[in-house]
Amino acid sequence: MTIEPQLSTQKFQWQPNRGLLLVSLCLLPLLLVLGFWQLDRAEEKKRILNHYNMNQQAVPATIDDLDTQADLKYRSAWLQGELDSSRRLILDNRVRNGRPGYEILEAMTITGFEQRILVNRGWVPASVDRAIFPEVEAIQGRVQLRGYLYQSLDGYRLDDGIELVSDWPARVGWVSADRANSLFGEAFFPYQLRLDQDSPAALQTGWSTVSVQPAKHTGYAIQWFAMALVLIVMTVIANSNLVEWFNQRRS
Numbered sequence: 001m002t003i004e005p006q007l008s009t010q011k012f013q014w015q016p017n018r019g020l021l022l023v024s025l026c027l028l029p030l031l032l033v034l035g036f037w038q039l040d041r042a043e044e045k046k047r048i049l050n051h052y053n054m055n056q057q058a059v060p061a062t063i064d065d066l067d068t069q070a071d072l073k074y075r076s077a078w079l080q081g082e083l084d085s086s087r088r089l090i091l092d093n094r095v096r097n098g099r100p101g102y103e104i105l106e107a108m109t110i111t112g113f114e115q116r117i118l119v120n121r122g123w124v125p126a127s128v129d130r131a132i133f134p135e136v137e138a139i140q141g142r143v144q145l146r147g148y149l150y151q152s153l154d155g156y157r158l159d160d161g162i163e164l165v166s167d168w169p170a171r172v173g174w175v176s177a178d179r180a181n182s183l184f185g186e187a188f189f190p191y192q193l194r195l196d197q198d199s200p201a202a203l204q205t206g207w208s209t210v211s212v213q214p215a216k217h218t219g220y221a222i223q224w225f226a227m228a229l230v231l232i233v234m235t236v237i238a239n240s241n242l243v244e245w246f247n248q249r250r251s
Helices: 018-056 177-184 214-238 242-250
Strands: 076-091 101-109 116-125 142-150 170-172 188-195
Touching (some): 018 214, 101 188, 116 142, 170 177, 177 188
Parallel strands (some): 116 188
Antiparallel strands (some): 076 101, 101 116, 142 188
């Protein structure tokens, strides 16, 4: 039996297909970039979690610790003051367990402290009729609130067109301590206080430190790298006689 030269499997040979090679050369860098991007995201989430755990271990902050130069993000805090329920911010588009809702924020006045503190009391479900605002019990008098200090992360924000609030309560698309300066027309401390569930004035609290855990990002990265490896193997097979050569070597 004779074997035609072009079908010979005596040695490994390249049989390039330009179209397939071009597709592979375009896809491979993309898969690798996506893999390394997920690894970067995993490291970023680890830094956030480490930051959270480190500051949570510190002694709860009081009024004497409210220093704008200090790193107070995620630090527990016990603060005494009065909440202004007459001027309330209703933070829109807060979804929990698949249900739309709002977060309720109010300004707290602390005796002897020049700036106000923005207090996030927590989440409430939204009515089907968006014209109806949620009814939230007002907290009267001086009260000690327990929670942790938080600064909003930078990112894309949908402009709600509100600069200065004149009609309260006000529904807003996003809020930060800096924006509270404009909305209330007063000076606010750079951190807001997110209440603990057992704190007075708390609604439904509990916030995720990160939306996706580092291990999940690492898993995504492995998937992208695995796809890149499969692409390389398939490209070699499609552009050579690798399978025939391997079978011949085995026999």
